[in-house]
Amino acid sequence: MKITVVGAGNVGATCADVLAYREIANEVVLVDIKEGLAEGKALDMWQKAPINLYDTRTVGVTNDYSRTAGSEVVVITSGIPRKPGMSRDDLISTNAGIVKSVTEQVIAHSPEAIVIVVSNPLDVMTYAAHTTAKLPRTKVMGMAGILDTARYRAFLASELNVSPKDIQAVLMGGHGDTMVPLPRYTTVGGIPVTELLSKDKLDPIVERTKKGGGELVKLMGTSAWYAPGSAAAQMVEAIVKDQRRVFPVCTKLEGEYGIDDCYLGVPVILGKNGIEKVIQLDLNAGEKELLEVSRGKVKEVMDTFDSLMAQV
Numbered sequence: 552m553k554i555t556v557v558g559a560g561n562v563g564a565t566c567a568d569v570l571a572y573r574e575i576a577n578e579v580v581l582v583d584i585k586e587g588l589a590e591g592k593a594l595d596m597w598q599k600a601p602i603n604l605y606d607t608r609t610v611g612v613t614n615d616y617s618r619t620a621g622s623e624v625v626v627i628t629s630g631i632p633r634k635p636g637m638s639r640d641d642l643i644s645t646n647a648g649i650v651k652s653v654t655e656q657v658i659a660h661s662p663e664a665i666v667i668v669v670s671n672p673l674d675v676m677t678y679a680a681h682t683t684a685k686l687p688r689t690k691v692m693g694m695a696g697i698l699d700t701a702r703y704r705a706f707l708a709s710e711l712n713v714s715p716k717d718i719q720a721v722l723m724g725g726h727g728d729t730m731v732p733l734p735r736y737t738t739v740g741g742i743p744v745t746e747l748l749s750k751d752k753l754d755p756i757v758e759r760t761k762k763g764g765g766e767l768v769k770l771m772g773t774s775a776w777y778a779p780g781s782a783a784a785q786m787v788e789a790i791v792k793d794q795r796r797v798f799p800v801c802t803k804l805e806g807e808y809g810i811d812d813c814y815l816g817v818p819v820i821l822g823k824n825g826i827e828k829v830i831q832l833d834l835n836a837g838e839k840e841l842l843e844v845s846r847g848k849v850k851e852v853m854d855t856f857d858s859l860m861a862q863v
């Protein structure tokens with residue numbers, strides 16, 4: 552079983568590394584446009600196999616998509632990351648073309664693949680890949696919600712001084728500052744978080760989560776990769792092992808939550824067919840309002856993408 556990861560930069564290489572050392576696939580093909588980068592990183596990972604004791608083959612190629620043929624899942628991480636002072640949406644004019652052309656090439660060689668988009672701006676790059684791939688919405692999705700909830704769970708674990716393993720949470724909306732964490736659906740070992748933390752303590756954690764990506768960009772001068780790469784690998788694992796895990800995933804909404812034709816993060820069941828089911832929560836009025844704001848922001852950027860495409 553073969554998995555392709557396009558983009559051998561920070562996120563792509565981390566994702567490939569997790570897929571390899573956790574033996575989620577037999578073979579991981581890493582592709583990059585930069586001569587030698589994917590080959591070098593794949594070779595370095597293969598040389599780690601005798602130390603970490605795994606046998607997943609890691610292969611790197613420069614733009615040779617024939618080597619990706621027959622991939623079960625393709626993760627797209629190619630594109631530029633933001634720098635301090637930028638928003639994810641500022642990346643659209645560069646990343647739209649990259650994501651479109653990469654999608655065309657991966658689908659030409661792996662028409663049956665399930666595609667997980669990571670490049671930013673996430674929701675709109677998922678739109679770009681989905682419309683380019685011309686596959687059912689169940690097979691082209693975006694990774695952001697696992698990362699955003701992981702940040703939220705990590706901050707809660709620090710605040711409560713408990714294991715992050717025991718924190719369960721769901722978060723909805725676009726992958727931007729308008730994302731919608733849902734304290735009402737957050738539990739700590741089965742206990743509603745609202746019984747353990749006051750609103751005064753919870754609100755700043757929600758706000759920090761919304762700006763979690765920006766916090767790291769400010770610290771490092773580029774965006775995060777360990778948690779994003781691991782999150783994408785977790786989605787791949789759920790698909791290839793048909794785990795039917797429940798994760799927040801970016802998908803095209805077709806009437807769910809009263810929203811049509813917009814790409815947003817919602818809880819789904821992830822299994823061998825990709826998105827097996829979109830789970831519909833009974834949101835309260837305040838949560839619906841926040842989701843609507845997030846929808847409006849993503850729609851604006853989808854419109855920008857449409858006008859960019861009309862010019863080419």
Ligand SMILES: NC(=O)c1ccc[n+]([C@@H]2O[C@H](COP(=O)([O-])OP(=O)(O)OC[C@H]3O[C@@H](n4cnc5c(N)ncnc54)[C@H](O)[C@@H]3O)[C@@H](O)[C@H]2O)c1
Binds near residue numbers: 562652669774
């Ligand atoms: N969805 C999320 O939650 C999330 C999280 C982190 C990063 N990101 C996004 O992921 C993307 C990658 O981030 P990164 O930190 O790995 O960046 P990076 O610069 O380290 O790596 C990007 C790689 O893409 C390659 N690339 C560019 N154009 C290509 C093409 N046409 N074909 C193949 N490869 C190409 C580059 O050569 C580079 O190696 C960015 O857009 C970033 O914003 C998203």
Ligand SMILES: O=C(O)C[C@H](O)C(=O)O
Binds near residue numbers: 639775
């Ligand atoms: O913040 C970014 O630009 C990268 C990514 O979307 C993240 O949330 O870490």
